Amino acid sequence: SQQGEEDPQALSIQEGENATMNCSYKTSINNLQWYRQNSGRGLVHLILIRSNEREKHSGRLRVTLDTSKKSSSLLITASRAADTASYFCGAAGNKLTFGGGTRVLVKP
Amino acid sequence: DTEVTQTPKHLVMGMTNKKSLKCEQHMGHRAMYWYKQKAKKPPELMFVYSYEKLSINESVPSRFSPECPNSSLLNLHLHALQPEDSALYLCASSQDLADRVGLFFGSGTQLSVL
Numbered sequence: 001s002q003q004g005e006e007d008p009q010a011l012s013i014q015e016g017e018n019a020t021m022n023c024s025y026k027t028s029i030n031n032l033q034w035y036r037q038n039s040g041r042g043l044v045h046l047i048l049i050r051s052n053e054r055e056k057h058s059g060r061l062r063v064t065l066d067t068s069k070k071s072s073s074l075l076i077t078a079s080r081a082a083d084t085a086s087y088f089c090g091a092a093g094n095k096l097t098f099g100g101g102t103r104v105l106v107k108p
Numbered sequence: 109d110t111e112v113t114q115t116p117k118h119l120v121m122g123m124t125n126k127k128s129l130k131c132e133q134h135m136g137h138r139a140m141y142w143y144k145q146k147a148k149k150p151p152e153l154m155f156v157y158s159y160e161k162l163s164i165n166e167s168v169p170s171r172f173s174p175e176c177p178n179s180s181l182l183n184l185h186l187h188a189l190q191p192e193d194s195a196l197y198l199c200a201s202s203q204d205l206a207d208r209v210g211l212f213f214g215s216g217t218q219l220s221v222l
Contacts, residue, residue: 030207040196040218042112043151045210088150095164096141096206098150 006089006099014107019076021102023089024069032065032072033090037101043088046074079106110135114199114214122222123189129217131182131199140182141200141211142174151198157182158205189221 007022025032031050035043049056049065049072056063062075076083084106089099112133121127131140139158143151156164157176165174171193173185182199196218200211 033206033210035213040145040147040216042198042213042215043200043211045212048210090206090211092206092208094207095153095156096211097153101150 006087006102008102009100010103010105012105012107013079015079015081017079019079019083019104019106021074021087021104023072023074023091023099025072025089025091025099026070027091027093029067029091029093031092032063033092033096034061034063034072034074035088035090035098036085037088038085046087076104079104081106081108110212112199112201112212112214114197114217116217117215118218118220120220120222121186121189123191125189126185126187128186129184129197129199129219131184131201131214132180133201133212134180135201135203135212136179137201137203137212138179139202139205140176141202141206142182142184143198143200145196145198145216147196155184156205186219189219191221194219194221 033048034046037043047058049063060077065072086101086103088101090096115130142154145151154168155174160176175183196216198216199214202211
């Protein structure tokens, strides 16, 4: 069964704007991972944040984790058309299970 | 080589056929996974292998039979599938189990069951 939900389900922004998506999960975790998927192909690992971390940065990505609320957010700054994809959070306890995903459209 | 290679990319099979999906990685990863993904849905975990032993089976029907012949290869044998089994099947690998590290995914096999 799905670990949780992502919000929003879809997001449309202009190139250069920031994109923020949220993820909630249900059980205790060791880490929370974010992935990108283009056009129904394989997922690409973006960033992993451990349960004892609150914020992590990687390039234009910023991830936060609030274990008390069982939630995480992914911020993509200065978005590009190439960022158009579906984004999934994965909650890693004894296994990795994914939230529903956010479809992001970045318009040139 | 940082790739997970899946073959075939597309597969059409009848409900009485037997077919196999193959997955290969040469990154020295010791954990390998099968996920199933329906259109516009998140991937759902099917099986996890750790050090060539099956460690998680998510109550998958027996018409799906995984096999890990060695640390680089993972197969998924298919038999007597149903049309509702049509989906994208994704293989993944990781250096350690997912509770510690991220996964590398292959491009998937798009399966259609007629």
